[in-house]
Amino acid sequence: MESMATRFSDADIVATLNRMDVRTGQDKTWTAHRVASIRRVRRIHAFRSAEKDGAWLTMREAAAKLGVTSHVVRRMIQDGILPAEQVVPGAPWQIQAEDLENDDIIKALRQKGRPRHTVSRDQLPMFPDT
Template identity: 45%
Template sequence: AQRRYEAVDPDNRLVAAELEARWNAALTQLRACEQRVSEREPSSASVPDREALLRLAGDLRTAWDASGADAALKQRLVRTLIEEVVVDIDDARRELVLIIHWRGGQHSEVRARKPATGEHRKRASADADAMIRAMAGEQSDAAMAVRLNQAGHRTGHGLAWTHRRVAAYRRTARIPAYASGRQDSGWLTMRDAAAALGVPNQAIRKLIQCGLLPAKQVMPDAPWQIRAEDLRATHVLEAVHKRRRSPRGASKPRRRVKRSTTPRRGDAQ
């Protein structure tokens, strides 16, 4: 701006005035930049000496956890200390092997578990996964959602379980679904067992309470799970046959109502 102003013809007053205004604006901007630089420059007393820097280099944790160490500063520390990181996969142990090459010439090896397919940080807990696997095949998605919520489990995003979320989790984890009336899985509900033996649900419950029919529950108040092969046990069939022959097990005859033959007052008219 100064060179342009000095090179202009003095007789051209309009151009000289415009160039002088631009020169003054440039000088104002320069003084503002110099002031900002002087405000950001640390004082000589705050600059650590060589010994302090060397001590800090030996205690990287202190510099990393310092209150003034933001993400940008930590990235600068990593770039300053690390030359490169080589990542390899150990398929036998399902681990990620990280070889860290430090700028000083040293090398470090760090191992981390390799995430499974579809696994991410926002995933259900191990207890919820085990509970779903234990109930899958014997209970519907809606029933599993009720049991999961009763046990206090939440999804990976912290939401309550629904039949749609249970179904989505099963598909991702490749867990088989429940099909009512199927016996190929080997497990039956109380209703399926009652239908297979031709008795009411109360009879199956009584056999379980008496210890004649083995059954299990994933959690208290959860539906009973019964093996299909246990229904064919001799003592179970004998108990069911005995119940059918007993007066309580047999169906009660219908009570016949005797109709009166006396004509009513309205019938006579």
Template identity: 55%
Template sequence: MTEAAKALGVTNHAIRRLIKSGILPAVQVVPGAPYQIRTDDLASEAVRTAAARKGRPRRIIDSDTLPMFTDT
């Protein structure tokens, strides 16, 4: 995870969020073990776009997501 964070220029926490949201595929052999992340997955367009986003959220924003607050 630390190596993936360095490669993308983000923190470990950002990597965890990308994994949890399903943008970055990762595998744990057993619960609590370090994540195994493929180098090819780090180079995907979705991962690079989400990692380059500054601030929150680092997840994919789609047209089906309703805003919490409407513009008034």
């Protein structure tokens, strides 16, 4: 929770913990109130979105900056084209803003709409002309 609190709001932390099926010590689901309480007890500062410096972007923010959908950004992450990290598995992806200007990213975006896999010369067509 400490590493997530530096980048995510309490609501995002709640969604992540519940999605991962992590329970509280009393075997309850997480709420924003419970997360805030843990932060206060352990003296973990809350994420302040107003102080966000833009160095790290969410998948949605990266998609908006690139002018594509979140699905396209997710696909580039899965394909290893766009570097991204998760604080914990199942947490939202975090993308460094400077990585969006990488040549590989620009090249991948230009190939939009084209097949990602090459077709083998030995492959038979699914619907041959008859």
